[in-house]
Amino acid sequence: MTSIPAGDTGEGDENAWRLPRLDEIEGGPPIRIDTTVPHTARIYDYLLGGKNNFAVDRAAADAIVATIPDLAVTLRLNRLFLRRAVRYAARRGIRQFLDIGTGIPTSGNTHEVAHEIAPDARVAYVDNDPIVLVHGRALMTDANPGRTTFTRADLRTPEDILSAPEVLEVIDFDRPVALMLVAILHFIRDDEKPHEIVARLRDALPSGSMLLLSHASFDANPNQGRKGAEGWKNASAEMTMRPHDEIRTMFAGFDLVEPGLRTHWNPDGEPGHPLDEVENVWGYGAVGIKP
Ligand SMILES: C[S@@+](CC[C@H](N)C(=O)[O-])C[C@H]1O[C@@H](n2cnc3c(N)ncnc32)[C@H](O)[C@@H]1O
Structure with missing residues (x-):
């Protein structure tokens, strides 16, 4: 090796x-x-x-x-969803973001987007990947002491996340939280019970909290998607693509914000972005509010 x-x-x-x-x-x-x-x-x-x-x-x-030639476009569209969803939450007063499945830092990280609207916003980043941890700690946490933290933990053990000292340092679970599960739940297999994981995290949040969730899907073209998935075979994580209606059930216990679970999500009518026009999108995103 x-x-x-x-x-x-x-x-x-x-x-x-x-x-x-x-x-x-x-x-x-x-x-x-x-x-x-x-x-x-x-x-x-x-x-x-x-x-x-x-x-x-x-x-x-x-x-x-x-x-799947248009896959990279879907990934950029997912980042657009993340930015819009963070802005949506921040504009409505959310000041705490629990971002699970952070990814390697790129442009428009959660704290950067949130701080444009609310400089006092606090972000707890969580990822189970050591590569993400080294990049995340160096590039996102050190620059924002006291406002962002990074924890290495696994979504499949939500108790570890909810009790992690770095999470508790910036997240007060008595006040509304934006729980971010953006492009991560497709890495959780059915037998790992993704719905139960989301429900456990939801139950830890007070009323007024939000779920910001996106998830990959082959709905756009199932045959083409399955062929493309062969390319993932050797990657370090397998993916479970899910159809629209199943992803929708992950919002149990949350009221879906209009326009619901969409390939293109723009509830605040932000000015048109070129990505708003793309067709053949390999996933969906939505925001829900805990009543
Ligand atoms: C496709 S990236 C998404 C990054 C970011 N949320 C976004 O949408 O741009 C998925 C991230 O989830 C992380 N991840 C996958 N499975 C995980 C798990 N079980 N627990 C914690 N993180 C996980 C991966 O390490 C990766 O950084």
Whole structure:
């Protein structure tokens, strides 16, 4: 196995700014990152135009895009959903964001979008991926001491998230919270009970809290989608694509905000974005409010 320390860029540029190694942040033995296996967060980063990826991730992404050429457009549309949903929540007074499945930092991170409207907004980022952790801690948390934290935890064990000291440092569960599950639940298999996970997190939130959720789907073209999914086979996480009506049931206990679960979501009528015109979208997004 070829592997490099988690803090290395892997590109051989000795002058490159060096991220701290994960063991330097968390202590314990060095954690090594396998660069021979394509990796979900790095594939996503590459498709969004980021630089935190390796040849094996780019090859996997290119294989998927060969079958689903418009996939990268859907990912950008997902980022547009994230920005609009964060603005929607911030405009309605939400000041706490629990962003689970953060991804490698890119432009328009949750705290940046929220702070445009509410500079006092607090964000707890959570991801189970060591690569995301090193980038997230270095680029998002350090610049916003006291207002953003980063926790390494797994969505499949929601109790760990709800009791994590870094989460409790910025989130007060007695006041409304925006629970963000943006492009993550398709990494939770049916037998891992995604609905129960969402319900457990929902039950920890007070009235007035919001669920900001997007999820991948093959509804646009199931046959083409299944062929494209072959490209994910070797990636570090398998995906469970779900149809519209099943994703809708993940909002149980929340009132869906108009226009409901959509491929294109723009409830505040923000000025047209070129992505608003795209067809063949591989997923949906929506916001719900806990009564
Ligand atoms: C496709 S990215 C989405 C990033 C961001 N939310 C967005 O929509 O742009 C999915 C992220 O979820 C994380 N993830 C996947 N499964 C997870 C789990 N079980 N617990 C915590 N994070 C997970 C991955 O590491 C990755 O960073």
